[in-house]
Amino acid sequence: MKPFRLLVSVCLVALTVLLTPAFIAPAAAQASLLNIVKKDNQTEDKAATDQSSDELRRQAEADLDEVRQKLEENAALQPADAAAAADKEERQRLLDIQLYFRNEKLWRLNDLAALKNTASTPVDTLPSVKALGEKPPYSALRVDALRDELDTQQDHLQSLQNSVQMREAEKQFLSERLRKANEEVRLTSDKAAHEKTEANRRNQEIAELKKQAAEVELAASAADQDYLQAQISSVRQRIEEMKHIVARVLPAQALSESNLNEIRNTLRTAQDKASTEVDQVAARHAKRLAERQRLLAASKNGNDASRLAFIDQALRADSMALEGLRTLQLLEQFHADAWEQRILLLAADSTAEVRQSALNALRQIAASLNTKDKKDNRWQQIAINQENLRAIIADLEARTTSLMQGGSAQIAAEKEVLSLYRNALTIYDRIAQLARRINQETARWIGDFTGAENNESALAGLRLNDLWQTAKRVAYSVWNYELFTVEDISQADGQKITISYGITVGKSIGAIFLFGLGYWLFARITKRILALLVERGNVNAQVASVTRRWLMISVSVLLAVSILNLARIPLTVFTFVGGALAIGVGFGTQTIIKNFISGIILLFERKVRVGDIVVIGDVTGTVTNVDLRATTVKAFDGTEALIPNSNVLENQVINWTYSDPRLRREIGLQIEYGAPVRDAANIIMECAQAHGQVLKSPAPEVYFDGFADSGLDIAMTFWIELGAHTNGRRIDSDLRFMIEKRLAAAGINIPFPTRDVNLRAASPLPVTMATAQSAQESKKSDAGQDTDPQKKHDAPAAKAKQR
Template identity: 30%
Template structure:
């Protein structure tokens, strides 16, 4: 059994050996697998095949033409693929040499490639250009790597499909020449893509090495930058020369555009009169439109470039100012804002010009198609060629303008980076200045605008401070006025209250007017508030305003006065203070009640002090059934007359009011002074109880008699 299995195992190992060895071969770099000599040999064969195909095609039968043409196309493509391999191999060798050179420079002393310090901004910008170029080359190399990787995958899939197709044809005994040639082309393209991918990897390494070298040079030069008046003046002279050249171009273009308009008027009149060939008229119109469009657009671009030159001049002056002496923080922040606005404007302009350039491409294609039309006269063709030239000129000027915009963008971005770097290095005084600037910004923040008069945070705070101080002053003035009037005049308390309130509110009015004057808000600014104020009063402030107005009416008409004894909602008290919004009433229980002023005008109020100072008190007494009613009446009159504080005029009197459920009800009426209302009725009740007890008169209470029937 073992002898039978051993030969089978050996055969399986022999068959598996090529498969296992294949990954090792594919793992080698493409540049090492392919040599220029082998590629040249394949190219010679492909060229010979192309020559044979061209010869056979000239003498072939009609039935063979299709196959020969396909073979010729494939052989030509195969030539292109092998030539691409040769180009990639040559490029690979050059890249390796460049990479080795750059790595040796990076490993050595890079400073030998730089001039002696100090450095000016022009030399610094040259180093920045090197870094930007290296960064852009890295992006391009990574993009190429991604593209070639995708192309390699596609060719591998194509090769697998062609091999499968070739095996099927061989099994069927069919012709395989075309598929074999296609397979050779796919394998040649695969090898070319591998070579190009290897070159892209070398280009990426070369770009990274250059970027690293440029970064080291920049770091070295940045620490040794110095103010260079000669370089600044050279840059300014260069800008002045460019400005003069642009102004000259602008003048020439303006004259050219004017001449074009003058030349077009008679042609336009002829076209309007008719009689012209339709194609000729259309060609003339397009020529004029494209020429005018090109000149107008170029004029706009020149005007824009002149504006950007002014910005570039400021940028160079500011950049050297940063080197010479650091500006104040406020100036630095202002430059940062201006730089941000400039970059935003440049970005928008760049996007606009790009979109305009894209829009010109369909017009270019349409004009090119018109030129290739048959049956057109020489004049029509000439006008179309002129229109195409004008469009080409506009495209070229647009590209030139984009280049200028990109250069300005780069300079502005470098300027912004320098400003940001300078802002990070704050000095101790800068922190305070920055805090002060922030506080000033908040202080001057505009909250709203009234009749073109801004109301800022500062005005609101100042107004509040003046109002608070003014209110405190008004209250102190009020107290001094009250004391002065009470001590030096014989005015009543009510008159003193009226005068003091008038002084207080007049002082508040003066404070408000002074506040508005101080914060520079005129009274006319509040005229527009009339409608809004009316609505606010109607809905939210009507009660407050009603009480306020009622307070002034009470002070003027004086239906009540300080010291008056009033009865409000069943509660009796003495008026202690009449304010603008409410009146303070103190009850006999020494409780203060704040009554809205409108209550005294809208409701029925009992003012016991309005007519005179007398008050009729009523004392109710109930005696038991069976008591002598005449005796009770006589005793009550006697008690009233004996009390010293009961007035004799009007005389007291007694009324037998009713036969109650359990008592005979009497009422004693006496007249008292208002000041005695609180205590005299109580003393009278004590006396009634004593006298009734002496005379055997029983003061009854509620009782219930129950009679039971047997």
């Protein structure tokens, strides 16, 4: 459990380090951004920047003049053949591209210089800020106008940020195209240097122009991105200043009597306008219906048919317009109701219950505009009608254009129908705009007055919703938090282009997830395939295990590189980490790296494989595993030895099964002198041939090996095939049992060792005959001597003297 706890602790610390900037940075930025943006740049830095900008513009103007001169020279060329003419057209196209993008670059440089040189307008001088006045209470209408302008600035900032992201992706694409153009220039230059022909020279010139066009386009994109970044900086400064003003005036907003009259008059005017439009369209619709009935009753000539077709189109347009106007009336009523609730919230004499009721009403209005109920599909139908109207208008515009080209008399009718559909589309656009406005206002007002509620349950719900929104924002900021940035610098059109690759938390988590998923899938697939090979393909299980392990290592490397490339995480981000590891861990991992490389060599050379019977040093046994660091050898006594791969590679290794698993063994025995040697040899040969694990080829052989002291030496050699289920010692034992039994049955004895003892003495040896009585007396005397300790101690000496 200790390693697991350590891993959890490290992950928690890393998560804390990652999340701390996400929470602290926004608050610190909000508190100090105004002070930072209001500080003037140092005079020397500004002068250097201005000088650099002037030099860039002058260089851009010089490059533009050079391209124009090349265009004139190319126009004056007279091609000698069709190939030269094609090359001239290609040069013209590439020079036109250069001219266009050099103009773009110069314009962007001028815009950037103008933006930097133009002093930003102080936010206090804006009309929307001036209209607020200097002292509270502030008009709620003026506060709304300031917040509208703030929303506009935020939308503008989002649009600029999206443009910067597009430019960044474009720069990466253009950098790749520039790389290919440089490669083409190199190839054409080499070819032109080896084969100096006019065609190769023109190809080299075209390749150079393509490279220059790619450089100019990349430089123009970079200049455009610099201009967008400058705009973003300016807009961000303005947004932060406006946010501080809104935060200051928002708690002190109020509605005066004149404001109330203005609001109610505006809302009443909008409702009256919608009602008037409904009446006008309804009256027109009724007239056309009457005319249609009259024409259907008359049906005199073909002109009536064209008029009927026109009326049908007009009636359809009026129906859609009427439907939209009635929805617009409903929205105007919602808008008026929402304002009435806000008036109650801002009223000084409103009680807590009144404010709570007003907030609930605002939520109901917001919910009715954002309903997802399938039965109430009013707003979905509005979107469908908008798309239908756009399709109809596009069709009518195309038809009107074709009629105008053909001089048809139906142009006036088609134009009138087109005008009716355009008016209907305008109504639906007004509906969408008003719906967005009501949604925006209700969301603002609910947020402004959420803290004023006294209803505890409602407060809990609102706080929970706020907490959920905050959690989503924090999660989004953490997911997109940029851990670090890798910059790729390339040279284009005489200037350095920097392409940034941001490594975010989300990108890192996604890469880890994809790696884990891919590793898991490949592990399952390889496990299944190798299991089938072991079951049906007679592949050794240990060989399959080692193969799978090395396959997983190779796949892990390939998978990591592929996912990093897919996530656009360059391998250069690991340069520092790799250097630090090489310095800090290099000396400590010499042996591991040495054994690892040795393992790779063993795997590819296949000198020692799983299942081989080897002798390595003092270890003899079967190879059961070739791992990254060590080779496992299982000895015949069951013990397992882990031998470092470097030892296997550097020391002498005896591999009994390297090229041939067959092994020759030998059994020796003796028979007594006088026994039939030839019969004994035949019996021994028959025993070897009868054993199932003795190979028939090479055949066993029996040798009369010599004359020994006790008998006649006979040796038998035979061959066995080494394997997992072959035990040479057991085979030797089986053969000895068989030989002993067959020789005994044939009456051939295996001799005992015999010795002849020869006694040589100068005189005859004395022989004494002892009686039974003298023997008993001798025993008693010996027993008496044993009871005396002194005698027992002196007995060995006495015996020694007698000898």
